[in-house]
Amino acid sequence: MHILKFGGTSVGSVESIKQVIAIIEQHRQNDTSIAVVFSAMGGVTNQLIEIGRMAITGETDYMELVRRIEDRHFNIVKTLIPVKEQGKVVAHIRGIINELEDLLRGVSLIRELTLRTHDLITSFGERLATTIIAECVKSRGIPAQFLDARTIIKTDAQFGQAGVNYTLTNELVKAHFDKVAGTAGAPVQLITGFIGSTEKNETTTLGRGGSDYTASIIGAALNADMIDIWTDVDGMMTADPRKVPNAFNIPTITYAEAMELSHFGAKVIYPPSLQPAFARNIPIRVLNTFNPTHEGTLVSRTAERRQYTITGISSIDDIALVNVQGSGMIGVAGVSAKLFGVLAAHKISVILISQASSEHSICFAIDPRGAENVKAVLDAEFATEIAHGHIDNIAIERDLSVIATVGEGMRKSSGIAGKLFSVLGKNGVNIVAVAQGSSEINISVVINKNNLSKALNALHNIFFQSEARVLNLYLVGTGLIGKTLLKQIFDQNEFLRTEKLLKVCVVGMTNTRKMLLAPRGIDLDSWQERLLTEGVTTSLPAFVEKIKDYNLPNSVFIDCTSDKDIVQFYESLLDANISVVTPNKVANSGPYSEYRRLQRTALNRGVKFLYETNVGAGLPIINTVQGLMTAGDRFLKIEAILSGTLSYIFNTFRIGTSFADVVREAKEKGYTEPDPRDDLSGQDVARKILILAREAGFPLEPEDVTINNLLPDSCLSAPTIPAFFDELERNNAYFEALLTSAETRGEKLRFVAGFENNKAVIELRSVGPEHPFYMLSGSDNIVSFTTERYKERPLVIKGPGAGAEVTASGVFADVVSIGSYLA
Ligand SMILES: NC(=O)C1=CN([C@@H]2O[C@H](COP(=O)(O)OP(=O)(O)OC[C@H]3O[C@@H](n4cnc5c(N)ncnc54)[C@H](O)[C@@H]3O)[C@@H](O)[C@H]2O)C=CC1
Numbered sequence: 001m002h003i004l005k006f007g008g009t010s011v012g013s014v015e016s017i018k019q020v021i022a023i024i025e026q027h028r029q030n031d032t033s034i035a036v037v038f039s040a041m042g043g044v045t046n047q048l049i050e051i052g053r054m055a056i057t058g059e060t061d062y063m064e065l066v067r068r069i070e071d072r073h074f075n076i077v078k079t080l081i082p083v084k085e086q087g088k089v090v091a092h093i094r095g096i097i098n099e100l101e102d103l104l105r106g107v108s109l110i111r112e113l114t115l116r117t118h119d120l121i122t123s124f125g126e127r128l129a130t131t132i133i134a135e136c137v138k139s140r141g142i143p144a145q146f147l148d149a150r151t152i153i154k155t156d157a158q159f160g161q162a163g164v165n166y167t168l169t170n171e172l173v174k175a176h177f178d179k180v181a182g183t184a185g186a187p188v189q190l191i192t193g194f195i196g197s198t199e200k201n202e203t204t205t206l207g208r209g210g211s212d213y214t215a216s217i218i219g220a221a222l223n224a225d226m227i228d229i230w231t232d233v234d235g236m237m238t239a240d241p242r243k244v245p246n247a248f249n250i251p252t253i254t255y256a257e258a259m260e261l262s263h264f265g266a267k268v269i270y271p272p273s274l275q276p277a278f279a280r281n282i283p284i285r286v287l288n289t290f291n292p293t294h295e296g297t298l299v300s301r302t303a304e305r306r307q308y309t310i311t312g313i314s315s316i317d318d319i320a321l322v323n324v325q326g327s328g329m330i331g332v333a334g335v336s337a338k339l340f341g342v343l344a345a346h347k348i349s350v351i352l353i354s355q356a357s358s359e360h361s362i363c364f365a366i367d368p369r370g371a372e373n374v375k376a377v378l379d380a381e382f383a384t385e386i387a388h389g390h391i392d393n394i395a396i397e398r399d400l401s402v403i404a405t406v407g408e409g410m411r412k413s414s415g416i417a418g419k420l421f422s423v424l425g426k427n428g429v430n431i432v433a434v435a436q437g438s439s440e441i442n443i444s445v446v447i448n449k450n451n452l453s454k455a456l457n458a459l460h461n462i463f464f465q466s467e468a469r470v471l472n473l474y475l476v477g478t479g480l481i482g483k484t485l486l487k488q489i490f491d492q493n494e495f496l497r498t499e500k501l502l503k504v505c506v507v508g509m510t511n512t513r514k515m516l517l518a519p520r521g522i523d524l525d526s527w528q529e530r531l532l533t534e535g536v537t538t539s540l541p542a543f544v545e546k547i548k549d550y551n552l553p554n555s556v557f558i559d560c561t562s563d564k565d566i567v568q569f570y571e572s573l574l575d576a577n578i579s580v581v582t583p584n585k586v587a588n589s590g591p592y593s594e595y596r597r598l599q600r601t602a603l604n605r606g607v608k609f610l611y612e613t614n615v616g617a618g619l620p621i622i623n624t625v626q627g628l629m630t631a632g633d634r635f636l637k638i639e640a641i642l643s644g645t646l647s648y649i650f651n652t653f654r655i656g657t658s659f660a661d662v663v664r665e666a667k668e669k670g671y672t673e674p675d676p677r678d679d680l681s682g683q684d685v686a687r688k689i690l691i692l693a694r695e696a697g698f699p700l701e702p703e704d705v706t707i708n709n710l711l712p713d714s715c716l717s718a719p720t721i722p723a724f725f726d727e728l729e730r731n732n733a734y735f736e737a738l739l740t741s742a743e744t745r746g747e748k749l750r751f752v753a754g755f756e757n758n759k760a761v762i763e764l765r766s767v768g769p770e771h772p773f774y775m776l777s778g779s780d781n782i783v784s785f786t787t788e789r790y791k792e793r794p795l796v797i798k799g800p801g802a803g804a805e806v807t808a809s810g811v812f813a814d815v816v817s818i819g820s821y822l823a
């Protein structure tokens, strides 16, 4: 025997009922013997409750609502039952509605609605729906029979949530089905869900999940092979898809997992109502009436081997935490008995409990609507202990959520809690309380409500690993480097997704004109167009505020500008657990205290502040220095060529050519700063040697760097970029003279930065063929580190140190390393 149960949405409309009939026909064709349980048409139970309420208050419009229910049912008859049979069915329905109307007239006369009558009124929903569907099924030539569950499910008289008399019920169910099996044609039993009756034949209802309960009771009594719960979603999902867009279907789940998940708000099924089936080890499938070929979710005693260690993540979005604490609780037996005793006596349901082994405090989560009441109750109950100072005041904390990570797989593997706390920590989600039952299949954490979505998505992303981890990027600056970076991300995304399980998603971008924020991602093959058409006028403060508001997990802010003002936002971004990656040297080359503060903030927040491209573009210079420092080496001397622009210029400039033109070429090749005066003035190199010295452990200030000028004063003081180029033209002879003097000695011009004995000096030198800096070409940078461990021969890094591709690539590598760190 196979039991099918269809919920309210499955029987809510003409179309869905057609679908239901098709599913029943399918089973008949497959020759499975079935019994089918139905809920009321979607919304009808609530309408009946409302009608009852109106009837006692004497509001007469309730008849209008009754008419609406009647019409909805008549409409099914008119569309799904052949005309010649309609009269009979309409009369039948009318008869049932008359009975309801008589009952309501009684209620409105005596102005009283007992729970008993309330149950009777609500029973009409299932009775009407099942009656009609039975007629529809029969009119299709399928042998079928309406079965009023009140004749087989016997309960006590606890109206509203009646307790089932299993002994009697099981007997009646078996007897009925035995009798049906002996009947010619063995008609399919179409059964009203949700209702039963007392021994005195008074109508009762079975409480929450009532129709599932009916299916479960009958399935258990008949020892069914399977129970199918037909609903309007493709089974249970790894998380609520409204909160976690990447959630997906769970093919198999155990009873225990289903129970834990549903306690934490996953509402597809209500497992307590399936208890009779669980007890008999009857598998239950959750299926979608509107997508009947989908495999749905199989709930059974043991789940098959899983790909993931956890099965699902669920949450209760709004809870309050009650904290009872005090020195008088330590080692005193009976405090928790008293506490939970009084909560039970006041019918206060506790969602989660946590007590540390110090016994100094117990905290528990409750529905926030009851928080005031709980406080009053506990204040009264513990008045003496509070007065004597044994217990501090009872404290209530609000605006919290609880997230439950559930899975049988957690029982056997270590590191799950570590992963969970680590991912929340790296995303700046503070954990207010934790609970793990000894069954080990649920770890619950209480967090601030405003972090709920971020936490759910971050956890889902990390635990369901075959799904790529998402990095959410916000890019400021879509100039040379920014644009190249976007292109590189676009080209590399597929590789990162498949090979590194990393999904890099650009969710915001801005330049000086327009900004665009799109938490669902911006397509990188058309970002220019989107920024132009959908972007709004740039406001950096607004952009940053929005980033914080979105509170997306694994967020990275990328500054691809050379702007000085933007730097002021770094600290607050890091503070909000957003990593920062930048080629912009401004932040790291201001006052030492500011440099230090950013480092500290990132460290304290567990996020990253990365700037490999501050020195030597994509060359691994900063990482190398940091690596040596971490390993305890000490820096003695740094000597370097750190300007790609100046390297290019001195490798290209020849007597008889225009120095200004060579500078223009460097700019066109993407080597210069947005303002090339920064390069030629030595400013850019000064920043770099300062940053290197700081990374090497020396707290230098900008004024500790001496720049021996390369340019004549008139060039240095040029007020605009065009004026600067004019001055360069005018001073061509000066540059030729520099070059000639070097060449006559067989040397080359090099703009060298040096750091030794706490002093940094930058100057133009001419070096001979024996010098390691002689053999450079193009935009090459070179840096030579003499350290305690690299004393005899220095550690040297050399290669192109400027240009769009190599710089963007260095920025990209920083971004990807954050992806690995977060994983
Ligand atoms: N070119 C190279 O080889 C290297 C460059 N860098 C650094 O990369 C950074 C970017 O350089 P480029 O791309 O060449 O500059 P760029 O001038 O081509 O682009 C700068 C972008 O930033 C935007 N921007 C500037 N201020 C802004 C603000 N306040 N709000 C929003 N957007 C703003 C501009 O609209 C533009 O889109 C600079 O800091 C530079 O020092 C670092 C290493 C190497």
Ligand SMILES: N[C@@H](CC=O)C(=O)O
Residues within 6 Å of the ligand: 613, 614, 615, 616, 617, 642, 643, 644, 645, 646, 671, 672, 673, 679, 684, 801, 802, 803
């Ligand atoms: N303008 C810089 C670019 C890298 O920082 C240079 O020329 O080196």
Ligand code: NA
Residues within 6 Å of the ligand: 612, 613, 614, 615, 616, 617, 618, 619, 620, 621, 622, 810
């Ligand atoms: Na670098």
